[in-house]
Amino acid sequence: MAIEFTKYHGLGNDFILVDNRASSSPVLTPEQAIQLCDRHFGIGADGVIFALPGENAADYTMRIFNSDGSEPEMCGNGIRCLGRFIADLEGEERTKDTYKIHTLAGMITPQLMADGQVKVDMGLPRLLAGEIPTNLGSSDTKVINQPLEVAGKTWEVTCVSMGNPHCITFVEDVAAIDLENIGPKFEHHPAFPQRINTEFIQVVNRNYVKMRVWERGAGITLACGTGACASLVAGVLTGKCDRTATVELPGGPLQIEWSELDQRVYMTGPAQKVFTGKL
Numbered sequence: 001m002a003i004e005f006t007k008y009h010g011l012g013n014d015f016i017l018v019d020n021r022a023s024s025s026p027v028l029t030p031e032q033a034i035q036l037c038d039r040h041f042g043i044g045a046d047g048v049i050f051a052l053p054g055e056n057a058a059d060y061t062m063r064i065f066n067s068d069g070s071e072p073e074m075c076g077n078g079i080r081c082l083g084r085f086i087a088d089l090e091g092e093e094r095t096k097d098t099y100k101i102h103t104l105a106g107m108i109t110p111q112l113m114a115d116g117q118v119k120v121d122m123g124l125p126r127l128l129a130g131e132i133p134t135n136l137g138s139s140d141t142k143v144i145n146q147p148l149e150v151a152g153k154t155w156e157v158t159c160v161s162m163g164n165p166h167c168i169t170f171v172e173d174v175a176a177i178d179l180e181n182i183g184p185k186f187e188h189h190p191a192f193p194q195r196i197n198t199e200f201i202q203v204v205n206r207n208y209v210k211m212r213v214w215e216r217g218a219g220i221t222l223a224c225g226t227g228a229c230a231s232l233v234a235g236v237l238t239g240k241c242d243r244t245a246t247v248e249l250p251g252g253p254l255q256i257e258w259s260e261l262d263q264r265v266y267m268t269g270p271a272q273k274v275f276t277g278k279l
C-alpha cells in the first residue's frame with residue numbers, strides 16, 4: 001500500500017506528516033517511524049505526525065511518534081506543522097483558520113495567521129511534581145530551583161509539564177553545555193519515571209532568552225515548542241523573565257506568552273512545508 005507523506009519543519013524541528021483521516025489508529029507502526037526518521041536510511045525527521053479524525057468534539061486528533069518510536073503527549077512545533085498540513089489537505093473546502101486538535105495532552109488550538117505564522121493556545125502549564133512526573137519533592141509541590149545530581153555536578157532545576165515533561169536549568173552560557181554527553185543522563189535520570197525533555201536557558205534579558213534542548217526520544221533538536229513554553233514558565237516562576245519573551249533556539253525564534261489573564265501559554269512561530277513524497 002502506498003502512503004503519501006509531507007515533510008514539514010518548525011524552526012528545523014522536522015516531521016513526516018501523514019494524512020490519517022480515514023482511520024482512528026496510525027497507519028504506521030512505531031518501528032516504521034524509527035526507520036523513516038533515520039537520516040541515513042530513511043527520510044530523516046525528528047518524528048512522524050498523524051492527522052486523525054477528531055475525538056472529544058475536536059476537529060482532528062494528532063498522534064506523534066518520536067524518532068525512537070516512543071509516543072509523546074504533545075509537540076509544539078509539530079502542531080504548528082499539523083495546522084498547515086490540515087489546511088493544505090482541506091484545500092478549497094477549508095472554512096476556518098483555527099482548529100481544535102485533540103492530543104494526549106488535551107485540546108490544543110493552533111490558529112493560522114495572515115502573515116504565515118501559526119499561533120497556538122498551548123493550554124495550562126502543569127507545575128506539581130506528580131503532574132510532571134518527577135520524584136524531586138512530594139507529588140503536590142512545585143519543583144523550582146531544586147538540586148539534581150547529573151554527571152558528577154549539582155544542577156538547579158525547575159520542572160514544568162506542557163502535557164509532556166520538561167526539566168529546565170538556567171546557565172551562564174548555553175554554548176558551553178556539553179549537550180550530547182549530559183542530555184541522555186538527564187533523560188534517563190531516576191528522578192523522571194517517564195524520562196524527560198531537558199532545556200538549558202541563558203537569560204539575556206527578561207524578554208529574551210537563548211535555549212538549547214535535548215529531547216526525550218529524539219536527542220538534540222534545533223527547536224522544541226513545548227520546551228520553549230515550559231522554559232518561559234520556569235523563567236517566570238524563578239523571577240528571571242517577564243510573562244512575554246522571545247525564546248531563541250538554534251533553528252530560530254519563538255514568541256511565547258504565559259498570559260496573566262487566563263494563565264494559558266501561547267506560542268507563535270513558523271511552520272514550513274519542505275516536500276511531499278510517497279512511501
Ligand SMILES: N[C@@H](CCC[C@H](N)C(=O)O)C(=O)O
Nearest residue numbers: 072075076077164224225226
Ligand atoms: N519537538 C517537540 C516535542 C516532541 C516530543 C518530545 N520529544 C517528548 O518526548 O516529549 C516540540 O516542539 O514540542
